[in-house]
Amino acid sequence: MATEPIDAEMAGACVGPNGSAIGMPQLCADWVGNQVVWLVLALVAIYFVLDRVALPRIQAILAERQGTITSDLAKAEELKAEADEAEKAYEKALADARVEAQKIADETRAEIRGQVEEAQAKADAEIAAKTAESEKQIAEIRASALSNVEVVAKDTAEALVAALGLSADKAALDAAVDKRIEG
Amino acid sequence: MAETTGAANGAEAAHGEGGGLVFHPMDQFIVKPLFGSAGDPVGWLTVTNVTLWIALAVLCVIALMVLGTSGRGIVPGRVQSVAELAYGFVYKMVEDVSGRDGVKYFPYIMTLFMFIVFANFLGLIPMAFTTTSHFAVTVVLALAVFLTVTALGFIKHGTKFLQLFWVSSAPLALRPVLAVIEVISYFVRPVSHSIRLAGNLMAGHAVIKVFAGFAAIAAVSPLSVVAITAMYGLEILVAFIQAYVFTILTCVYLKDALHPHH
Numbered sequence: 001m002a003t004e005p006i007d008a009e010m011a012g013a014c015v016g017p018n019g020s021a022i023g024m025p026q027l028c029a030d031w032v033g034n035q036v037v038w039l040v041l042a043l044v045a046i047y048f049v050l051d052r053v054a055l056p057r058i059q060a061i062l063a064e065r066q067g068t069i070t071s072d073l074a075k076a077e078e079l080k081a082e083a084d085e086a087e088k089a090y091e092k093a094l095a096d097a098r099v100e101a102q103k104i105a106d107e108t109r110a111e112i113r114g115q116v117e118e119a120q121a122k123a124d125a126e127i128a129a130k131t132a133e134s135e136k137q138i139a140e141i142r143a144s145a146l147s148n149v150e151v152v153a154k155d156t157a158e159a160l161v162a163a164l165g166l167s168a169d170k171a172a173l174d175a176a177v178d179k180r181i182e183g
Numbered sequence: 184m185a186e187t188t189g190a191a192n193g194a195e196a197a198h199g200e201g202g203g204l205v206f207h208p209m210d211q212f213i214v215k216p217l218f219g220s221a222g223d224p225v226g227w228l229t230v231t232n233v234t235l236w237i238a239l240a241v242l243c244v245i246a247l248m249v250l251g252t253s254g255r256g257i258v259p260g261r262v263q264s265v266a267e268l269a270y271g272f273v274y275k276m277v278e279d280v281s282g283r284d285g286v287k288y289f290p291y292i293m294t295l296f297m298f299i300v301f302a303n304f305l306g307l308i309p310m311a312f313t314t315t316s317h318f319a320v321t322v323v324l325a326l327a328v329f330l331t332v333t334a335l336g337f338i339k340h341g342t343k344f345l346q347l348f349w350v351s352s353a354p355l356a357l358r359p360v361l362a363v364i365e366v367i368s369y370f371v372r373p374v375s376h377s378i379r380l381a382g383n384l385m386a387g388h389a390v391i392k393v394f395a396g397f398a399a400i401a402a403v404s405p406l407s408v409v410a411i412t413a414m415y416g417l418e419i420l421v422a423f424i425q426a427y428v429f430t431i432l433t434c435v436y437l438k439d440a441l442h443p444h445h
Binding site: 014023027028032033036039040041045049051053057058061062064068 | 207209210212213214224225226227228229231233234237238240241244245248249252255256257259263266267270271289290291293294295297298314316317318319320323324327381385
């Protein structure tokens, strides 16, 4: 027991001679100064490191990222607008082409119709001409046939009169035949 | 003195038997010099285990916040993500709780948060010394907040800062009574602020040590290991939550200093 008080004195009143704590080490006044000194030094060090280096750096990183995201979004928006414009132009070209095709088709159709009508008119005219000519020929034929009938009738009448042994004046005979035919 | 020595001898004797239960839950909190013999006195500038673990906390903060962000990646790596997360977490807390004009004091609050969170987690390493389990440390932290915030209140608002204690929304007759209560609660703030942090950590660590002491009984030791594991999980939670609580209370006190009107 003679050596123990010396040990206790050396370690302060907070640690027993066997090295274990007496009461709560948190309440040992001997250790407060040491902890406070090191803590204050540590806080000052952390504060300066954070305030001078770390926090401005992280702030810059975050701002840069935000900027990049914003500009990327703007670029995407721009590209989208461009794509929209291109699509619009494409659609417009498509519509124009369609209208053009329609126009060409209509024109062609009208042209063909005109040609057909022209050909038809021409054919009609030809047909009409041919018909008229044919009718004229028929009329001529008919007329010639009539005059032939007259001649045949007169000849026949003359022959009949001769066969009956009669003689008749040629002129009177013709007149009689004419009169008969007309009658 | 003789009584405690006797008790210690008794414990030693029990230890000597081999099978007995020996509890020294508070020994982990002993401050001792790193160099020299165990019995050396601890002076103000003695390099102790406190120095070691505080320095490790500082190095961890530097490693995370400075080395971790040295890449300055637009797309962050793992460490940089954590650093940015910590920054965003505390920044948003300051902004939400203290208001826009509190953002000016963000580096102070970030310093407190980073130190406490690393000290708490480093203390969870087996055989480590938990600096934030000591009232000496947490009282300094809490007093720093209390004094700064009080001074700030008077500098910003002069005597109008005292309106903090004058609840203008209460009936006139009640106001003096409320003022007394408010003043008392204001001065209790650093006490609760510091004891909450140190008390939580000390209790958790001591309980783990007590459970570990029970492991000497073979039949109980599996249960003891399970209990230590569960307690350790809880302590991980506590380590973060207490750092968070300390920081958010700092923000609340800062808000009171910046906007003392109820």
